[in-house]
Amino acid sequence: MVASTRLLRRSGVALGSLMAMCGAGFAADLVVGMPNWPSGQASANIIKYAIEKKLGLDVEVREMGTLIIFAGLDSGEVDIHPEVWQPNLDSVVKKYVDERKSVQLSPKKVSATQGLCATRETTEKFGIKDVADLKDPKKTSVLDTDGDGQGEVWIGAETWSSTPIERIRARSYGYAETVKLLEMPEDVGMAAVDAAAATNTPIVFYCYSPHHVFNLHEIVQLTEPEYDQAKWNIVLPADDPANWLTKSNAPVAWAPSHFQIAFATKTGERLPKVASFLSNIDFTPEEITEMSYALEVERQDPAAYAQQWIAAHADRLEAWSK
Amino acid sequence: MAFLPQSRGRTFGAKIAACLALGVAVCATLAYAAETQIFDPKTRKWVEYDRKKARSYYAAHKQVPEAFRRQIVKFRTAEKPGTIIIDGNQHFLYLVQPDFTAIRYGIGVGREGFGWAGMVKVGRTAEWPTWTPPAEMVARDPNARKWAGGQPGGPDNPLGARALYLYQGDQDTIYRIHGTPEPWTIGLDVSSGCIRMNNDDITDLHSRVAVGAKVIVLMQGASLYKGV
Incomplete structure (x- = not known):
C-alpha cells in the first residue's frame, strides 16, 4: 500500500x-x-x-x-x-x-483507497468481481500461473505494513484457502499486471489509489463489504510475532x-x-x-x-x- | 496471434538455495518436457505442445509456432525501455521498448519453472559461452565427463550463441538467459531453472541489452518469497 x-x-x-x-x-x-x-x-x-x-x-x-x-x-x-x-x-x-x-x-x-483489483477482462470474462468470488476454486483456477491448479494473488511487498493486513483479510474472508498469496516487490507485481493485460490473461492483485496503474490499464476494484470498525480487529506482527494472524480478523474493506x-x-x-x-x-x-x-x-x-x-x-x- | 501458449502440469518447489547448489551447468541440461498447451486457431482448441509435437512442428516448419517467434507487441508498462520481463508461465520474454511496445521472444524454461520470482539485473554477457558441468553431473553422466574442464562455445554447446548472466547486486545468481542448440524446445519446460531462447533470438536480445539492465521475473515459481 x-x-x-x-x-x-x-x-x-x-x-x-x-x-x-x-x-x-x-x-x-x-x-x-x-x-x-x-x-x-x-x-x-x-x-x-x-x-x-x-x-x-x-x-x-x-x-x-x-x-x-x-x-x-x-x-x-x-x-x-x-x-x-x-x-x-x-x-x-x-x-x-x-x-x-x-x-x-x-x-x-x-x-485514497486500497483493496483488491483486477483487470476489466478478469471481472467481465471470468466473473471475478467480488472478494467472495475468490473463495470459489473453480473461478480462481484461471489465476493459476504455476501449474498447480490453484490461482495466485499478489498481496503487496513483504516490507509493506499493509501486506500482513492483506493476509489477515484473506484468512478472514476465506480465500487464503483457495488462492496462493504472493509477497514480492511492487515492480514485480505491476509487471505481472502489464503482462496479463498484454495477453488478456486474468489477474487479481492488491491495489491502492491514487496510482498510475489505473491510467495504464483498465482496472476494476473488487467489491467487498464496507469497512466496519467493529469487525476490523488487527494485531500486527510487530505486536505479536507468533500469533498475529490467528488473533486477527478483518472480513471487511479497508477504512477510507x-x-x-x-x-x-x-x-x-x-x-x-x-x-x-x-x-x-x-x-x-x-x-x-x-x-x-x-x-x-x-x-x-x-x-x-x-x-x-x-x-x-x-x-x-x-x-x-x- | 495464432497460438496462445499456456502451461500446466508443472510442479514447483525449487528454492534458489537448491538451485545454487546445482551449479551453473544444470541450466543447460535438457531433460524431459512438462506440458505446455497452445491454442490452435484452426480447430479453436487447446492442444498439447510437448517435446514430440515441438520436434515435429519444427521439422515441418523450420521454426517454432508463431506465438514463440520474435515479434513486436503492444505492452503498456511503467518499466523503462531496456527492461526485461520474463513470464515463464506463458513462455514469453519481453524487452520493453518505447511507446508502450515490447519485443516479445519465445522462451523455454525449467521443468520446475524459473524456480523463483523477483528482480535481478544483467551482470555480464558472453558470446559463445563455455559450458562447465557441475561436479555431480560429471560423476553421474558419462556424456558430461568429457567436459569436466569446460565445453568450449560452439554450435553444440548447450548454452548456445550468447548468455546473459543474471546478478542480484554484485552476486551471480547462477541463472542465465542463454541460447540453445535445440531450438524446438522453445515453449517447453525442459531445463532446470534457466531461460533458453533460440540462437537467433538470444543473439538479437544480446545486441539490444546493456549490462546493468533490470530483469523482472514474474510470479510463476515464486517460491523465493515469504508465504508462498
Missing part, C-alpha cells in the same frame, strides 16, 4: 538533502520537504512554483524522509510537507499536530484513507498568506494519479512537470490565492 511504502521510505534521508542541510549557506523564504514518491515529488514542486508565482516568495524543494520533514517542521528547518498520509501516520500526526501543535494540516483532504498538506505552525504565523494558500490547495485523486503517471510512466522531470502544470492551471492558482 502506498501509504505504508511511503512510511517506510520516510525513514530514509536522501544524501542530497543531508548535504543541502549541512551546507546551507543561504536561506530561501520557505522550504518544502519532498518525499521520494512520484506524486509527492510533483506536488512539492507545484507548491514551490505556485507560491513563487502567486506570492512572490523564494521556495526551496529539499528531498528528505517524512519523519525528517516532521522533525524539520517542528524545529523550523522545514515549512511544508506536501503529502501526509493517514491513517498510516496517525501517531506522527498525534505527536506534532495534536500534542506539540507545531504542525498544522490543511483542511483539504485527498481521498486520505492525505493532506502539512505546514509548520510558525510558518503560518509568520506568513499567513502562505497558510491560507496551502489550505486552499485542493488536488483531486485524478490529478494525483496523473502526477504519478507523468513522473513514473512518462519519466517527466518533477520540476519541469510542475512548471507545465502551473502554466496550464492558472485558474486553480487564482482560486488558491483567495
Whole structure:
C-alpha cells in the first residue's frame, strides 16, 4: 500500500538533502520537504512554483524522509510537507499536530483507497468481481500461473505494513484457502499486471489509489463489504510475532484513507498568506494519479512537470490565492 | 496471434538455495518436457505442445509456432525501455521498448519453472559461452565427463550463441538467459531453472541489452518469497 511504502521510505534521508542541510549557506523564504514518491515529488514542486508565482516568495524543494520533514517542521528547518498520509501516520500526526501543535494540516483532504483489483477482462470474462468470488476454486483456477491448479494473488511487498493486513483479510474472508498469496516487490507485481493485460490473461492483485496503474490499464476494484470498525480487529506482527494472524480478523474493506498538506505552525504565523494558500490547495485523486503517471510512466522531470502544470492551471492558482 | 501458449502440469518447489547448489551447468541440461498447451486457431482448441509435437512442428516448419517467434507487441508498462520481463508461465520474454511496445521472444524454461520470482539485473554477457558441468553431473553422466574442464562455445554447446548472466547486486545468481542448440524446445519446460531462447533470438536480445539492465521475473515459481 502506498501509504505504508511511503512510511517506510520516510525513514530514509536522501544524501542530497543531508548535504543541502549541512551546507546551507543561504536561506530561501520557505522550504518544502519532498518525499521520494512520484506524486509527492510533483506536488512539492507545484507548491514551490505556485507560491513563487502567486506570492512572490523564494521556495526551496529539499528531498528528505517524512519523519525528517516532521522533525524539520517542528524545529523550523522545514515549512511544508506536501503529502501526509493517514491513517498510516496517525501517531506522527498525534505527536506534532495534536500534542506539540507545531504542525498544522490543511483542511483539504485527498481521498485514497486500497483493496483488491483486477483487470476489466478478469471481472467481465471470468466473473471475478467480488472478494467472495475468490473463495470459489473453480473461478480462481484461471489465476493459476504455476501449474498447480490453484490461482495466485499478489498481496503487496513483504516490507509493506499493509501486506500482513492483506493476509489477515484473506484468512478472514476465506480465500487464503483457495488462492496462493504472493509477497514480492511492487515492480514485480505491476509487471505481472502489464503482462496479463498484454495477453488478456486474468489477474487479481492488491491495489491502492491514487496510482498510475489505473491510467495504464483498465482496472476494476473488487467489491467487498464496507469497512466496519467493529469487525476490523488487527494485531500486527510487530505486536505479536507468533500469533498475529490467528488473533486477527478483518472480513471487511479497508477504512477510507486520505492525505493532506502539512505546514509548520510558525510558518503560518509568520506568513499567513502562505497558510491560507496551502489550505486552499485542493488536488483531486485524478490529478494525483496523473502526477504519478507523468513522473513514473512518462519519466517527466518533477520540476519541469510542475512548471507545465502551473502554466496550464492558472485558474486553480487564482482560486488558491483567495 | 495464432497460438496462445499456456502451461500446466508443472510442479514447483525449487528454492534458489537448491538451485545454487546445482551449479551453473544444470541450466543447460535438457531433460524431459512438462506440458505446455497452445491454442490452435484452426480447430479453436487447446492442444498439447510437448517435446514430440515441438520436434515435429519444427521439422515441418523450420521454426517454432508463431506465438514463440520474435515479434513486436503492444505492452503498456511503467518499466523503462531496456527492461526485461520474463513470464515463464506463458513462455514469453519481453524487452520493453518505447511507446508502450515490447519485443516479445519465445522462451523455454525449467521443468520446475524459473524456480523463483523477483528482480535481478544483467551482470555480464558472453558470446559463445563455455559450458562447465557441475561436479555431480560429471560423476553421474558419462556424456558430461568429457567436459569436466569446460565445453568450449560452439554450435553444440548447450548454452548456445550468447548468455546473459543474471546478478542480484554484485552476486551471480547462477541463472542465465542463454541460447540453445535445440531450438524446438522453445515453449517447453525442459531445463532446470534457466531461460533458453533460440540462437537467433538470444543473439538479437544480446545486441539490444546493456549490462546493468533490470530483469523482472514474474510470479510463476515464486517460491523465493515469504508465504508462498
